[in-house]
Amino acid sequence: MADETQLMFSQEEQTVSKQSKVLCQLSAEEISKIVVDLVRYLLIMSQKKLPIKRSDINKTVLGDKSRGFDHFIEMAKERLSLVFGMELIELELNSKSYILLSEFQDHPYLNCYSAGKTECSLLMIILSFIFMNGNVISDNQLYDCLRRIGIDIEFHHEVFGDVENKLKKDYVRQGYVEYSRVVGAEPVQHEFKWGLRARKELSKLKVLDFVAKIYGEEDPSNWTSQWEQANAENAPNES
Amino acid sequence: MALEKAHKFFLQAFIANGIFTAREVHKLYRETCERFDREFCDRVHNEPDLGPFVESINMNIKPFQLEMKKAVDEANGVSSFVLVNTADNSLTKLSSTYSENELELFKKLVEKIVGSGTGSVSSIEALNLSSTCKMKKPEAESFFTNMIEHKWLKKIPDGHYALATRCIAECDLYILQQYPDDARTCNMCCRLVIQGESCRECNTTIHKHCSQRYFKDEVVPVCPNQACNAEWLHRQSR
Ligand SMILES: [Zn+2]
Numbered sequence: 506m507a508d509e510t511q512l513m514f515s516q517e518e519q520t521v522s523k524q525s526k527v528l529c530q531l532s533a534e535e536i537s538k539i540v541v542d543l544v545r546y547l548l549i550m551s552q553k554k555l556p557i558k559r560s561d562i563n564k565t566v567l568g569d570k571s572r573g574f575d576h577f578i579e580m581a582k583e584r585l586s587l588v589f590g591m592e593l594i595e596l597e598l599n600s601k602s603y604i605l606l607s608e609f610q611d612h613p614y615l616n617c618y619s620a621g622k623t624e625c626s627l628l629m630i631i632l633s634f635i636f637m638n639g640n641v642i643s644d645n646q647l648y649d650c651l652r653r654i655g656i657d658i659e660f661h662h663e664v665f666g667d668v669e670n671k672l673k674k675d676y677v678r679q680g681y682v683e684y685s686r687v688v689g690a691e692p693v694q695h696e697f698k699w700g701l702r703a704r705k706e707l708s709k710l711k712v713l714d715f716v717a718k719i720y721g722e723e724d725p726s727n728w729t730s731q732w733e734q735a736n737a738e739n740a741p742n743e744s
Numbered sequence: 745m746a747l748e749k750a751h752k753f754f755l756q757a758f759i760a761n762g763i764f765t766a767r768e769v770h771k772l773y774r775e776t777c778e779r780f781d782r783e784f785c786d787r788v789h790n791e792p793d794l795g796p797f798v799e800s801i802n803m804n805i806k807p808f809q810l811e812m813k814k815a816v817d818e819a820n821g822v823s824s825f826v827l828v829n830t831a832d833n834s835l836t837k838l839s840s841t842y843s844e845n846e847l848e849l850f851k852k853l854v855e856k857i858v859g860s861g862t863g864s865v866s867s868i869e870a871l872n873l874s875s876t877c878k879m880k881k882p883e884a885e886s887f888f889t890n891m892i893e894h895k896w897l898k899k900i901p902d903g904h905y906a907l908a909t910r911c912i913a914e915c916d917l918y919i920l921q922q923y924p925d926d927a928r929t930c931n932m933c934c935r936l937v938i939q940g941e942s943c944r945e946c947n948t949t950i951h952k953h954c955s956q957r958y959f960k961d962e963v964v965p966v967c968p969n970q971a972c973n974a975e976w977l978h979r980q981s982r
């Protein structure tokens with residue numbers, strides 16, 4: 506047991522020393538140039554909203570300095586937060602995939618609320634169905650809901666296109682929804698939840714507003730439980 | 745000096761959109777101030793103090809080779825704020841969100857537009873460039889549509905493609921360096937001019953908005969080139 510911890514410890518130390526070796530060989534100027542390139546790269550790539558892979562960062566930006574990855578990514582993370590108000594998050598621990606999220610909920614120029622983008626209204630419809638159903642919805646339930654408003658996922662929709670593909674691939678990859686198997690369900694069943702990006706960048710209150718609009722309901726507080734949830738979420742927010 | 749939330753919020757709008765007209769910027773600034781309980785007008789002049797606000801953002805983004813700058817629309821004189829890359833060769837860095845073939849096609853289109861003399865090319869000519877970049881015409885067409893949506897390109901009333909303000913603001917130095925023979929600078933403000941007014945006799949060219957200011961009080965406007973002095977026949981111009 507003692508030996509094992511010792512081994513782990515020394516391994517860790519080794520990586521650290523390899524890293525600092527890379528950094529020691531670089532001048533402060535070189536280091537800051539790499540961090541600048543890295544930040545620029547992350548900003549550009551984040552426009553697609555897709556996860557950014559560590560291997561791509563190494564290939565495109567770091568090159569032979571890849572060993573200093575952890576150090577450089579930490580520095581970039583700090584700059585992104587201090588200057589740009591963006592949070593760099595590793596998708597899951599050790600997933601080696603990163604996503605850049607805004608610090609600001611309901612940023613009117615980042616998200617769907619900005620003028621009539623069809624793409625965004627589809628996303629908002631889907632997120633609102635999930636939310637209205639109690640934050641999780643089975644795939645069949647969601648498809649029923651969509652069918653009721655004229656979106657049949659089995660067919661190509663004339664405005665929204667291939668909805669199933671967007672739902673299960675694009676929105677999942679962009680972090681708007683999570684799509685997973687229901688544990689223990691027989692027969693196999695899948696469910697949708699809000700993804701990391703939706704939870705971070707959208708507020709439930711805004712989604713509720715959106716639902717109210719499409720249902721022509723003036724006052725979102727008619728949905729008592731959702732309203733309470735949304736407000737509870739909103740209360741401790743940034744001013 | 746660290747940026748406040750308001751600055752970052754404002755900056756993010758620019759990162760997402762690239763360009764806003766002066767009027768839109770005003771609205772964005774007002775919304776930003778409201779959201780973060782900030783004084784919208786400065787107390788002394790009672791005017792929105794956008795200038796210093798943008799200035800502090802610029803100081804902080806400069807190390808990342810980014811800058812918010814003013815640009816004027818060549819066609820209608822409307823001024824805008826644009827977030828530009830100041831890194832060398834910005835055209836290729838302009839966006840890794842486009843493929844190499846697409847960037848190549850865009851470069852060719854820029855070259856064609858700059859060399860056209862009129863500052864625009866027909867959509868047929870533009871689409872014909874696609875074959876030299878290993879692209880099919882429909883692909884090229886949807887790429888151009890995307891470039892219009894992102895405000896790099898625009899379609900002018902006769903259906904021709906021309907460079908939009910965002911593109912000129914971002915790529916002016918690149919164009920001047922790359923095409924020194926075709927690219928012209930405005931006789932008034934010395935900046936790149938693509939669609940302006942040109943003298944019939946000499947090579948003098950000026951922006952429409954610069955011409956408007958310069959010839960404001962002239963009854964018979966003449967070419968600003970002292971050695972030329974030909975009558976300046978414009979006002980309808982293309
Ligand atoms: Zn000029």
Ligand SMILES: [Zn+2]
Nearest residue numbers: 943946967972
């Ligand atoms: Zn002349």
